[in-house]
Amino acid sequence: MDLQRDPRIVLTLDAGGTNFVFSAMQGGREIIEPIQRPSFAEALPACLASIVEGFEAVKARLEAPPVAISFAFPGPADYPNGVIGDLNNLPAFRGGVPLGPMLQAHFGVPAFINNDGNLFAYGEALAGLLPEVNAKLAAAGLSKRFKNLFGVTLGTGFGGGLVVDGRLFLGDNAAGAEIWCMRNKLDPGCPAEEGVSIRAVRSAYAEAAGLPLEAAPDPKTIFHIAEGLAEGHRAAAREAFWRLGEVAGDTLANISAVVDSLVVVGGGLSGAASFILPPLVQEMNGTLRAKAGGTFPRLEVQAFNLEDPEHLARFVKGQEVQLPVPGTDRTATYDALKRIGVGVTRLGTSRATSVGAYAFALQALDR
The missing domain is CATH 3.30.420.40 (ATPase, nucleotide binding domain)
Structure with missing residues (x-):
C-alpha cells in the first residue's frame, strides 16, 4: 500500500480511561491538531456523546469528507462487528455496546475498531x-x-x-x-x-x-x-x-x-x-x-x-x-x-498504531 500518496481521510481516536483524543489522517500522517474530550468512563450516555462530539469537531476542521472511522479501543470486544464488551477502565460499556454500528449510522461511513496491539x-x-x-x-x-x-x-x-x-x-x-x-x-x-x-x-x-x-x-x-x-x-x-x-x-x-x-x-x-x-x-x-x-x-x-x-x-x-x-x-x-x-x-508506538488504523480502514475499503 502506498499510504503516503493516498488522498483519503480517516477519522481516528486514541481511547484512554480518562480522556479521548481525536484526530484525522491523510496520506499516512496526521493532518489536524488533535482534539481532546473527557471519556466519562462510568456514564454511558455521556461517554457516547463525547465520542460523537469529538469526531464531529474533527470533521468540521477537514477540507474534504472522511471515508471511514478507524481506531483502537480496549478489549474484550467483538472487533469485526464493532461491539465493545466489559472493560475495566471504561465500565460504562459493561454488558456490550455496539459502538461501531452506532458511529457508522451517525456519520454514514464505515467504522473499524481494533485493539492497539493489532494496529x-x-x-x-x-x-x-x-x-x-x-x-x-x-x-x-x-x-x-x-x-x-x-x-x-x-x-x-x-x-x-x-x-x-x-x-x-x-x-x-x-x-x-x-x-x-x-x-x-x-x-x-x-x-x-x-x-x-x-x-x-x-x-x-x-x-x-x-x-x-x-x-x-x-x-x-x-x-x-x-x-x-x-x-x-x-x-x-x-x-x-x-x-x-x-x-x-x-x-x-x-x-x-x-x-x-x-x-x-x-x-x-x-x-x-x-x-x-x-x-x-x-x-x-x-x-x-x-x-x-x-x-x-x-x-x-x-x-x-x-x-x-x-x-x-x-x-x-x-x-x-x-x-x-x-x-x-x-x-x-x-x-x-x-x-x-x-x-x-x-x-514510535502511538504513530505506528495510528498508521495501522489508517491502513486497516483503507485495506478494508479496497476489498
Missing part, C-alpha cells in the same frame, strides 16, 4: 521495522525477505498483534495474539502480563531492593537507576528489567515456534530496550532437555537482537550460497541460517 503491529509491518529489515537485506544483495511480523507492547499490560503476509490476523473470535494470558515462566500460576508490565517492573525492583512495593519508583526512574543516572539500587533495577525480558522472551519463544516471524517491541517500557532485549533474545535462543539426555535448541530458528550492531551484522549477512542443481547447469539459492530478528519500534 501497532500493522503499522510497523507496513511502514516500520518490517520494510526497514527487508531494505537492509536488499542492500546486502540477499534474496531473503520477511513477510510476517509479530508486535508486542510493553506497558500497563502485555499486548500483541500479528501480521501475516500483509494482512492483520484477528482470529475467529477477535482474540488472536492475546499473549498477556500465556503462562508466566517465573510464576507459572500467573499470566505472563504479571511479569511483563509496569507493575511487574516495580514489584521486581522492590523485591530485589528489599523495599515495600509502595516505595518502588516508576519504571522510568528505575531505568535511570539501572543506567547509573539516578540514585537507587542499581543491581535491583537491572534485575527488574532482566526478569521482564526473561518472561517476555519465554512467551515470544512459544509464539515464534508457531508464527516464525520478525518481532517488534513497542509500548512505554520499550525505552528500556537496552536492558530488556538481551535477556529476551537469550531466552528465545535457550535450550530444552531431552529425556534420553542432552539438549537441543528451543527454536528451529535463531533469534537476533536487531539493536545490537554485532547481531544485526550477522543477521543481515546470513549464510546464503549458490548450490549446483544436480543434472543441470543451474544453481539454487540456499541460506542455511534460519533466523528471525527482534527490534524496537521504528515509528
